[in-house]
Amino acid sequence: MTRRAALSVQVCFEDSSQPAGSTARMWRVPGTDGPFAPLPAGVGAIRVHKKSLFLNGAGHSKRNRVCLANAVDWGLEDVCDIYYARGIGDDGSLFCLRLLLNARVSLKPKGSLNHQHYMRLVRDAQFHAAHLQATAGIITPLHYGMWVMETDWAGTILFSLTSWAGIPYTNLIQTKLDTPAMQALVAGTFERLHDAGIQLDGRIAHQRAFSHVLIDIDLFPSKTKDKASASIRSMRCFIAGFADGSKHACKRQLPVLPLGTLVPTIPFGCQELSSVHDLLGFSRAERVDPKTFVAEARDWHRRYWTRAQLAARINAGQHPHSRKTGSASSH
Secondary structure, three states: OOOOOOOEEEEEEOOOOOOOOEEEEEEOOOOOOOOOOOOOOOOOEEEEOOOOEEEEOOOOOOEEEOOHHHOOOOOOOOOOOOEEEEEEEOOOOEEEEEEEOOHHHHOOOOOOHHHHHHHHHHHHHHHHHHHOOOOEOOOEOOEEEEEEEEOOOOOEEEEEEEEOOOEEHHHOOOOOOOOHHHHHHHHHHHHHHHHOOEEOOOOOOOHHHHHHEEEEEEEOOOOOOOHHHOOEEEEEEEEOOOOOOEEOOOOOOOOOOOOOOOOOOOOOOOHHHHHHHHHOOOOOHHHOOOOHHHHHHHHHHHHHHHHHHHHHHHHOOOOOOOOOOOOOOOO
């Protein structure tokens, strides 16, 4: 039996003038009735601790911690970015709250930047409900819908609620943690997204787009206070923010691997994955030495797609060797 979603939750910002919190109620997202993920059982409150409010910096799109006192006037003028918070549920579950503060004032001018932020949150929620059910909690965050609450410190707050998925990859690029294994994880996650028939925006035109890539890292305890000396125990990768997402039938001809400059004449076949490949530095000559690597990679990719297409035909109720498209059998 499907568990019924909670329709309200207490949200507390510890460093606000209302530390006891406000009751947030689920808000109907225009254009969709969901489905959205239900809150974990037993979560009646979400607490945002001090130093848990963030803003992605202009230009580099790295995550920066900000003070709540500097955020309470958000939306009273047109602004370029929105704040988001890391919340902790009663059971220890982690949440991301993307916040539209002073919403009754900030969202009225329809041509404003503030209204564009609102529309992007709505489109993201719509896309999750329509197309990301199969990837939720695996390579995309769980989406719990949009919520609204009244406060005495930032008026009406409208926010989207998703699972917390980690650190933006933009914060990790060119650090000690940005290992070949992490780069391969990012590349593989984009491939899995495309295998699921989804693309993020079709372009990935700049490294800033990697702020949509979130790395959930579990570090071995460091023997010193220097965080840079910590090493990775395990990591997962998620892709978030699908306001510009779309369905996609990927036609890539190459895997997203460090192929170097050995394949200049072979079309990649997919603009988004080609951009990911280049932005990860996989096109640099020094990434590959043996010339046999490209042939082996292409052969692996051909066999991979042969298996994937075979599985797709079987799942669609077709004979494994049939090339005809048919309707899926009912069960």
